[in-house]
Amino acid sequence: MKRWSNPAQILVSFIFLLLFLPLFLSQEPWPTAARDILAEEAEKQTGAENIVSAMYLGYRAFDTLGETIVLLIALSGTMSVVSLLKRNSEDVRTPVSLDFSLEEEKRAHHRLRTHLLEVVTGKIGPIILLFGFYVVMHGHLSPGGGFQGGAIIASGIIFFVLGNPHRREESEIQRTTLHLIESSAFLLFLLAALVPLFMTGEVLANPFEAKEIYIIALNTFIGLKVEPGSH
């Protein structure tokens, strides 16, 4: 199956193993200092009951800003590579299952779409959207927050796109709207980071102005998704 002809591969794998082996085999007890300080101080200093949120948007909010920029760059890189693809492969290999199929004239455009898919995704989509908004809004009290809720909202919108019985032109419109939302959300996040600079002299002084990240995360995946959704 394999030709063990390339010694560089074996060398690289050994180096990697030697680098990571101590991480897996160390017997050191985990340090407790950070845990103790955070348990005492986190709610007083940032106002969040969820300490992970307190760190994420309070202590290292500046790093979160950088992370959103990484998301944006990854998205734009992906989209630019994707836009180079030729849209040629109308795959005719896919078998059409007739059991739940749509009517004749619609089946030609939506080869893989059935009534089952439309009904299920159309019914579940709003519930998922609602749950996503709940996760975003309660990020400081319960598990969740911007990125997680944004991903859930993205799944809800993907369900809407899947359950949408109309043609692809509407999803094109939706795509430009989503790009608009994404850019304005990033601007809002930057604004929320900069406004405390003029008021108190600190960047990101109040942690809970930073909720807008979720739309960025949302559109990272929506941009990726609406592309195939516009089939």
Added chain:
Amino acid sequence: MISPLLLLILFIISLHALIFNPSLMKKVFALNILNSAIVLLFITQGASLGSRAPFTTESPEQMVDPVVQALMLTAIVIGVCVTSFSLALVVHLHSRYGSFDYRHIRKGIANDR
């Protein structure tokens, strides 16, 4: 004590696939699993500290380490970025050269020159 060893096995499996599997798609899979293995290792090790989730509503003395959780949250999000970008590259290569195998792709690139 047993869980780091199991995660080490997972790490070795994915590292082997990452280096020796010729298929680029399997390499992306392996990157994903590698990321998950490291995240799992950190979370399970940080959880050895206590037996409560990091919320201040509960009693603070038995809490697990929140620092490692916040860091791993970032790691997961960045992992998705890496996955999507590398997948876009792989799809582009496949549409150009018609194969996931890097040897074929290398041959195709040599033919293009």
Added chain:
Amino acid sequence: METTLLIMLIGLASCALLSKDLLSGIIALGAFSLFSAVIFLLSHAPDVAITEAAVGAGLTTIIFVWAIRHTGRDDR
């Protein structure tokens, strides 16, 4: 409990890496993410669990399925 789940994770990972059909590999990868989310929940990390379930099991799977829609599902 955790040990059982970890052994299952190893099985799912090797299933994903060895399968000739890319679609079944992707499904195995999604199941991998879902089970690791369960492990995070058992390790008292609900934030990481919800992230892994939403991002790892949901969106990564969707991106992968989008990718093999462009390339075809056999690994060659």
